[in-house]
Amino acid sequence: xxxxxxxxxxxxxxxxxxxxxxxxxxxxxxxxxxxxxxxxxxxxxxxxxxxxxxxxxxxxxxxxxxxxxxxxxxxxxxxxxxxxxxxxxxxxxxxxxxxxxxxxxxxxxxxxxxxxxxxxxxxxxxxxxxxxxxxxxxxxxxxxxxxxxxxxxxxxxxxxxxxxxxxxxxxxxxxxxxxxxxxxxxxxxxxxxxxxxxxxxxxxxxxxxxxxxxxxxxxxxxxxxxxxxxxxxx
Amino acid sequence: xxxxxxxxxxxxxxxxxxxxxxxxxxxxxxxxxxxxxxxxxxxxxxxxxxxxxxxxxxxxxxxxxxxxxxxxxxxxxxxxxxxxxxxxxxxxxxxxxxxxxxxxxxxxxxxxxxxxxxxxxxxxxxxxxxxxxxxxxxxxxxxxxxxxxxxxxxxxxxxxxxxxxxxxxxxxxxxxxxxxxxxxxxxxxxxxxxxxxxxxxxxxxxxxxxxxxxxxxxxxxxxxxxxxxxxxxxxxxxxxxxxxxxxxxxxxxxxxxxxxxxxxxxxxxxxxxxxxxxxxxxxxxxxxxxxxxxxxxxxxxxxxxxxxxxxxxxxxxxxxxxxxxxxxxxxxxxxxxxxxxxxxxxxxxxxxxxxxxxxxxxxxxxxxxxxxxxxxxxxxxxxxxxxxxxxxxxxxxxxxxxxxxxxxxxxxxxxxxxxxxxxxxxxxxxxxxxxxxxxxxxxxxxxxxxxxxxxxxxxxxxxxxxxxxxxxxxxxxxxxxxxxxxxxxxxxxxx
Numbered sequence: 270x271x272x273x274x275x276x277x278x279x280x281x282x283x284x285x286x287x288x289x290x291x292x293x294x295x296x297x298x299x300x301x302x303x304x305x306x307x308x309x310x311x312x313x314x315x316x317x318x319x320x321x322x323x324x325x326x327x328x329x330x331x332x333x334x335x336x337x338x339x340x341x342x343x344x345x346x347x348x349x350x351x352x353x354x355x356x357x358x359x360x361x362x363x364x365x366x367x368x369x370x371x372x373x374x375x376x377x378x379x380x381x382x383x384x385x386x387x388x389x390x391x392x393x394x395x396x397x398x399x400x401x402x403x404x405x406x407x408x409x410x411x412x413x414x415x416x417x418x419x420x421x422x423x424x425x426x427x428x429x430x431x432x433x434x435x436x437x438x439x440x441x442x443x444x445x446x447x448x449x450x451x452x453x454x455x456x457x458x459x460x461x462x463x464x465x466x467x468x469x470x471x472x473x474x475x476x477x478x479x480x481x482x483x484x485x486x487x488x489x490x491x492x493x494x495x496x497x498x499x500x501x502x503x
Numbered sequence: 504x505x506x507x508x509x510x511x512x513x514x515x516x517x518x519x520x521x522x523x524x525x526x527x528x529x530x531x532x533x534x535x536x537x538x539x540x541x542x543x544x545x546x547x548x549x550x551x552x553x554x555x556x557x558x559x560x561x562x563x564x565x566x567x568x569x570x571x572x573x574x575x576x577x578x579x580x581x582x583x584x585x586x587x588x589x590x591x592x593x594x595x596x597x598x599x600x601x602x603x604x605x606x607x608x609x610x611x612x613x614x615x616x617x618x619x620x621x622x623x624x625x626x627x628x629x630x631x632x633x634x635x636x637x638x639x640x641x642x643x644x645x646x647x648x649x650x651x652x653x654x655x656x657x658x659x660x661x662x663x664x665x666x667x668x669x670x671x672x673x674x675x676x677x678x679x680x681x682x683x684x685x686x687x688x689x690x691x692x693x694x695x696x697x698x699x700x701x702x703x704x705x706x707x708x709x710x711x712x713x714x715x716x717x718x719x720x721x722x723x724x725x726x727x728x729x730x731x732x733x734x735x736x737x738x739x740x741x742x743x744x745x746x747x748x749x750x751x752x753x754x755x756x757x758x759x760x761x762x763x764x765x766x767x768x769x770x771x772x773x774x775x776x777x778x779x780x781x782x783x784x785x786x787x788x789x790x791x792x793x794x795x796x797x798x799x800x801x802x803x804x805x806x807x808x809x810x811x812x813x814x815x816x817x818x819x820x821x822x823x824x825x826x827x828x829x830x831x832x833x834x835x836x837x838x839x840x841x842x843x844x845x846x847x848x849x850x851x852x853x854x855x856x857x858x859x860x861x862x863x864x865x866x867x868x869x870x871x872x873x874x875x876x877x878x879x880x881x882x883x884x885x886x887x888x889x890x891x892x893x894x895x896x897x898x899x900x901x902x903x904x905x906x907x908x909x910x911x912x913x914x915x916x917x918x919x920x921x922x923x924x925x926x927x928x929x930x931x932x933x934x935x936x937x938x939x940x941x942x943x944x945x946x947x948x949x950x951x952x953x954x955x956x957x958x959x960x961x962x963x964x965x966x967x968x969x970x971x972x973x974x975x976x977x978x979x980x981x982x983x984x985x986x987x988x989x990x991x992x993x994x995x996x997x998x
Contacts, residue, residue, distance in 0.1 A: 393574065400578050404585055407594040416593055423582070423600050427575065434571055435708065439672065442653055442702060446668035448683070452651050455674045459650075459706045460607075467603035471596040494583065494602065501605045502576040 277445040283453045284436035285380035291429035298422035299406040308352030315345025316377035323381045345374035362409040369402020392433035399426035424464030431460045564714020575605045608709025616703045617645035622718040629689040638684040643675040651704035657697025660819040660875045662687040689726045692823035696722040736940035756789040795838040801920030802845030807877035810950040817921030820946035833860045845872040848902040915940040928966040943977040
């Protein structure tokens with residue numbers, strides 16, 4: 270009789286979907302080769318199957334849902350393998366960049382969620398892979414790269430993490446039955462704007478052209494930046 | 504989520520300051536939950552005036568930093584360090600993006616919501632099982648938009664939500680109202696809605712304020728139905744009333760005749776027999792006396808157990824049962840009192856009359872010992888065999904001594920307890936041994952979901968058997984059924 274009283278404390282839908290899409294965008298933005306793009310698509314498709322399987326599972330059709338969930342996870346994780354197989358072994362850079370692909374299934378598992386206790390950690394781990402992928406791409410490609418996709422990739426990773434965390438937090442406090450989408454939309458939109466601002470700020474800094482400064486001034490600037498970040502952390 | 508980052512915005516002067524130092528300026532602001540709770544209990548915590556702007560009514564509560572953006576600092580530092588080490592300006596630029604995002608929660612203001620809450624119910628006196636629609640409207644009475652407002656309505660613990668959700672999230676512009684509704688299934692008893700829990704976050708989610716806001720008018724659902732009979736024991740007071748005793752005296756039903764004793768009233772002398780035999784005999788009738796009943800509620804931590812999270816806990820059933828028994832008893836001339844053992848001893852001595860009944864009802868609804876939220880354990884993870892537990896036991900023993908002192912000689916006890924531990928059954932035995940007839944009314948809140956709960960169920964059954972062995976009647980109340988049916992069944996079993 271009281272079945273319906275139970276709050277469904279799973280991460281909320283909209284933010285979960287946004288998290289997975291943003292993670293895919295983060296990978297796709299730095300992807301240049303067709304193998305990488307295909308890998309991102311496969312990872313996204315796997316995450317979608319995983320979400321469908323989980324939805325069926327929680328609605329009671331676990332006989333269908335559970336296998337579907339497993340298939341989704343496998344497909345999503347195998348995207349890295351597909352990417353590696355499709356990339357020629359001579360192009361190490363592109364292979365290293367594929368590490369970001371792992372972020373998509375991890376975030377998807379975090380917002381499904383695989384385990385309520387580890388939901389936040391899964392999302393954080395997924396974001397870590399996305400960030401490592403982006404940074405690795407920047408490191409290996411050097412100076413010849415258009416900076417905007419790289420910066421946008423990091424911003425997308427931040428949005429993915431923020432949406433995932435928001436989905437989990439709202440799920441804990443209000444559950445899935447509550448109407449939460451306006452708050453999710455407002456929050457995610459604001460984060461996306463801040464990400465855009467960050468990209469803009471970075472472009473401004475690049476435009477200033479600091480390479481002419483003496484090394485002492487650069488070091489001082491760096492120390493100031495670190496001090497600022499430490500202060501923000503406190 | 505660190506404790507040090509938490510601060511309690513309790514003092515009114517705090518809300519008057521610009522908020523710039525509310526977080527960091529108070530070094531003693533470690534998570535003082537009890538202080539925050541005190542503010543909530545104070546009743547006027549929902550609306551209190553800020554000195555800065557007298558027209559602004561600010562929701563006060565616990566303001567804390569969520570710290571959710573801290574990880575971004577690590578991202579920024581990683582990107583910056585990699586950029587410097589590898590001499591890649593592009594990667595250094597990634598650090599700039601990270602730094603901007605890390606600064607984001609610093610730039611958004613602290614949430615200082617001012618809201619008005621209204622709650623209406625479709626029927627405040629429903630019959631049992633009826634679905635009652637509850638509509639809650641929350642209006643932003645402040646001047647700033649509330650971008651992340653999370654609302655959880657205080658549904659009474661006995662009422663199950665049938666439709667919709669008592670939880671809601673909204674973006675509220677100044678002056679706008681958000682409305683949500685849900686349906687609850689009515690259960691027996693008086694159900695008071697608790698204040699709405701409001702969680703307001705700023706747009707970045709960096710600060711979170713949680714508070715409770717009472718509705719402008721209190722909402723109470725009354726679903727009363729008296730139980731057909733109250734399971735009273737035969738020992739009574741010497742006041743005339745409802746209980747038919749085996750003692751001869753004045754009454755209606757013939758009891759026996761006996762030899763005349765000096766002082767017997769003339770009207771009771773059997774004059775026909777005197778005319779026939781010439782001997783004086785006195786007719787005795789069955790005496791009908793009033794009982795003095797104390798409804799004793801077990802409100803210790805163990806009484807807050809429930810079948811599962813979504814279902815009402817034992818104390819909620821005990822309170823509903825007490826309400827029903829009270830309704831039934833107040834139709835009679837019996838003296839009714841209330842006692843509770845739990846956080847603190849709660850007592851109202853037996854009495855009759857409408858005023859007394861009202862006072863008892865108020866006590867059942869409002870006494871802190873009978874609060875429907877479990878006693879706040881300081882650290883629930885603590886080892887159950889620690890000193891705190893012994894302290895509790897000692898405290899409960901003291902309360903039982905106090906109860907026995909106040910019970911007097913002729914009161915009988917209706918003990919409402921889920922019998923979740925040994926203390927409850929031994930309390931019943933102690934009272935019985937001390938000469939107070941005890942009847943136990945025990946809602947069954949055990950389940951067979953896990954091995955542990957099956958064990959708890961067996962233990963409870965053993966306690967019920969042990970009490971029945973000791974000639975204490977036990978009404979084993981399965982909450983799916985009305986209490987009245989369980990009482991009748993228990994009586995049939997006993998006879």
